[in-house]
Amino acid sequence: MTPYYDVDAVVLDIEGTTSATGFVVDVLYPYARSRFAALLTERADDPEVARAVAQVRELTGEPDADAVQVEKTLDAWLDEDRKATPLKTLQGVIWSEGFARGDLVSHFYDDVVPALRAWHAAGLRLYVYSSGSVAAQRAWFSSTPEGDLLPLVSGLYDTENAGPKQEPESYRRIASATGVEPGRLLFLSDRPGELDAARAAGWRTVGIRRPGEPYYEQGVGDHAQAGAFDQITVARSTS
Known part of the structure; x- marks a missing residue:
């Protein structure tokens, strides 16, 4: 059964989630x-x-x-x-x-960009939270094989402006900065420790499990999981 989430925003990890760790x-x-x-x-x-x-x-x-x-x-x-x-x-x-x-062009899994475009078009806000710096995130999303994806993204967060990714306080900080209620935020990551921290801050979570990624065998604990973005249904209620 495809997981369904009624949320206002989706927060994306990069390595192992939107993109191959191997490329990085x-x-x-x-x-x-x-x-x-x-x-x-x-x-x-x-x-x-x-x-x-x-x-x-x-x-x-x-x-x-x-x-x-x-x-x-x-x-x-x-x-x-x-x-x-x-x-x-x-x-x-x-x-x-x-x-x-032009020395570098970023990598995204094939299922990611269509999902991001669809979610953005549906009125969902998209954010990035990665251990890579905001400058690196900005370059990553602006230099893709699909063109500049930065217009899809409402905000970028890293370990400097948000804090360590396995601490709940970092997710509380992001929720406060975005103005989105924690329960209306959905975090996608391949790392169980990050998913645990997000859930502890009141966020919704889905673990992304892609074969060949470092955390694939470890799994994502008791979080909902998906092998690709097109296995997740995200919508924003208008009520």
Whole structure:
């Protein structure tokens, strides 16, 4: 039976949900890794870069870390797939420029874009909540094989403006920022810990389980689940 949800807004995770984790790991991560050194040395005075570097130093307890040490830390965090905010910020800077140059084109599963367009046309608001930075999300949605999808999206949230993805308070913060009642928000993610946190904040949840994704075998706990977006019926009541 197709899950049916009467909600006002849908909040989307990216990796493993709208898009293949493999694309991020195999294409985007190496692209950023190869450009960290140039970014840290050539644009150290850029406010966004400088802020991220300061955050790296703070997180590592190394206030005097130079560009080489910061790059080593970033590489280590990449190897661990650590969701560190300064790493995501610097990746976002590099990816944004890569998308703008045409070096990169984002990936979406075939069922995603038609669903997003249909939901948007039906009056539902769409938001993104990803561990990737807002800058990276903006580049991701604006540089797709289907063209610029940003006009479909009402807001972008990451670990900096919302908080960690497995903490209920982050979801409360998003609900407050969007002005949507928690029970009228539907969160789609492949990660059970994120789904648990969203539900604890009063949101509706559906776990997305796509074969080949890292969390497929683990499952999504006791959350409703779907293998693709076209298996979810979302509507907005007008009453």
